[in-house]
Amino acid sequence: MAAPIAIHLEFGGGAELLFDGVKEHHVTLPSQSEPWDVKQLLVWIQQNLLKERPELFVQGDSVRPGILVLINDADWELMGELDYQLQDQDNVVFISTLHGG
Amino acid sequence: MATEHQKPATQQQQQAGVSSFTLVIYEQENFQGRCHELTGPSNNLQEAGVEKVGSILVLCGPGAKKPGNLQTQRLAMPVLCSSCAEKRAALKRPKTGHSLCKDCFFWAFEEEVHQTIVAAKLFKHGEIVGIAASGGKDSTVLAHVMKLLNERYDYGLELMLLSVDEGITGYRDDSLETVKRNQQQYELPLKIVSYEELYGWTMDAIVKQVGLKNNCTFCGVFRRQALDRGAIMLKVDKICTGHNADDVAETVLMNVLRGDIARLRRCTAISTSSEGDGVVPRCKPLKYAYEKEIVLYAYFKKLDYFSTECIYSPNAYRGYARTFLKDLESVRPSSIIDVIHSGENLSVRDGVKMPVQGTCNRCGYISSQALCKSCVLLEGLNRGLPKLGIGKHHRLHGKILSQQPLTEKEERKLKAVDF
Structure with missing residues (x-):
């Protein structure tokens, strides 16, 4: 069993509008048999935090193209993307690039 | 193997020196794809099954030989900047595939904009340049980079911020607050021109009359002219806008989809020459900058920008082109620059009828009809x-x-x- 982990989530660039305008969320992911990865985190966010228009945030089992993901301040493309295993106190940021310029 | 962990440090080091090096070769860069482990010399990599080398990981010390450990090592191992090879990489650049740390990325991003400006000879020493500022990510990054490059390379430009107030309550009034903060942060003069003063109509009033179907047409046409009028009031020589590579690629696609040959031909141009009285030349210094990089530049630099969808709904047609392009980008990041490249190299066959640019009989603005739009x-x-x-x-x-x-x-x- 993997112990519950506390992580910090941040939504920006307009993505926060899908979360009642709230940018920062401190959340605890419950204990489960497998370690938490980003793919499971996306499902958890969709079930527990996302307030509206899920199609603007997720597409298939990943984020919608055009939403950038940073894990501990680094592009998730350097971290294994969906396969990255979350650690306690990790910081995950979602920034939409899809809003006006 | 498990006992190795308990051995004193000195013994571990000795061991590492002798035998516990593992070289892991990945076929893709950033330690992705098929991997091969080598623990000793190999005089023929192909015979060892290695066909392609994208990245190499060198593991040493205890646990280096434990294959079970590789997965966690790979994920926990920070990718180093491919430029300075010192700091941890912060992003993978979509255009080049390089992994860069924040400082090397800032430098590369700014230098590329500088190269774009120099190569296309966008500005001349002593010119007054108006930066079209909406408070959004693109124009905020543009204002920041223009100010920085103007100082770093002594362009000798006088920079100003130029904003248009369309009169959209709850959207533009908020974003203009961001522009006002930018004005103070960057110490640049700011001019705001409003639809109400220029046309006697705010977008709120227009939407009340026309509804939500064609309102974007009014807004787009009025904005183009409003920027010119503001630029003339400020006596600027040029306007630069925050159009990025994604915007240009989207426009190429839209013009193809609409069969708009005249616009298709000119939409990739980095600058417009003065098309007549009342039209100020425009340019796009961020034309080759990916939206991803603009957003990350703003995020890592903690620039203050505004990001909300216009309350009068985004332009639906552009939305489709945008989603399509973003989907393509996620499969092949170079798609964006490739679409621009295609657009730049199209040439229109002789004999294709083009609208003739004239001037509006009422206001004198450029128009291909008796009256401008x-x-x-x-x-x-x-x-x-x-x-x-x-x-x-x-x-x-x-x-x-x-x-x-x-x-x-x-x-x-x-x-x-x-x-």
């Missing part, structure tokens, strides 16, 4: 016939110019349908 839209609003400027009603231009009344049949067609 902006005057026709305005006339429609003022006469209570908002559809006058939507679609093709060129044959009515004569009547409008001579202020003749329209027939009942003509009027009926141009009235707003019930929304």
Whole structure:
């Protein structure tokens, strides 16, 4: 069993509008048999935090193209993307690039 | 193997020196794809099954030989910057695939914009340049980088911020607050021109009359002219806008999809020459900058920008082109620059009919018709016939110019349908 982990989530660039305008969320992911990865985190966010228009945030089992993901301040493309295993106190940021310029 | 962990440090080091090095070769960069482990010399990599080398990981010390450990090592191992090879990489660049740390990324991003400016000779020493500022990510990054490069490379430009207030409550009024903060942060003069002062109509009032169907047409046409009018009031020589690579690629696609050959031909141009009186030359210094990099630049630099969707709904057609392009980018990041490349290298066959640019008989602005789009839209609003400027009603231009009344049949067609 993997112990519950506390992580910090941040939504920006307009993505926060899908979360009642709230940018920062401190959340605890419950204990489960497998370690938490980003793919499971996306499902958890969709079930527990996302307030509206899920199609603007997720597409298939990943984020919608055009939403950038940073894990501990680094592009998730350097971290294994969906396969990255979350650690306690990790910081995950979602920034939409899809809003006006 | 498990006991190795408990051995004193000195012994571990000795061991590492002797035998516990593992070289892991990945076929893809950033330690992705098929991997091969080598623990000793190999005089023929192909025989060892290695066909392609994208990245190499060197593991040493205890656990280096434990294959079970590789997965966690790979994920926990920070990728180093491919430029300075010192700091941890912060992003993978979509254009080049390079992994860079924040500082090397800032430098590369700024230098590329500088190269774009120099290669296209966008500015001359001593010019006054208006930066079209909306408070959004692109124009905020543009203002920041223009100010920085102007100082770093002594362009000798006088920079100003130029904003348009469309009169959209709850959207533009908020974003203009961001522009006002930028003005103070960057210490640049700011001029705001409003639709209300230029046309006598705010977008709020226009939407009340025309509804949510064609409102983006009014806004787009009015904005183009509003920027020119503001630029003339400020006496600027040039306007630069925050259009990025994604925007340009989207526009190429949209013009292909709409069969708009005239716009397709000119939409990839990095700058417009002065097309006549009342039109200030424009340029796009961020033309080759990916949206991803602009957003990350703003995020890592903690720039203050505004990001909310316009309350009068985004342009639906552009939305489709955008989603399509983003989907392509996620499969092949170079798609964006490739679409721009295609657009730049298209040439239109001789004999294809192009509209002839003239000037508007009423306001003197460039127009391919007797009246410019902006005057026709305005006339429609003022006469209570908002559809006058939507679609093709060129044959009515004569009547409008001579202020003749329209027939009942003509009027009926141009009235707003019930929304």
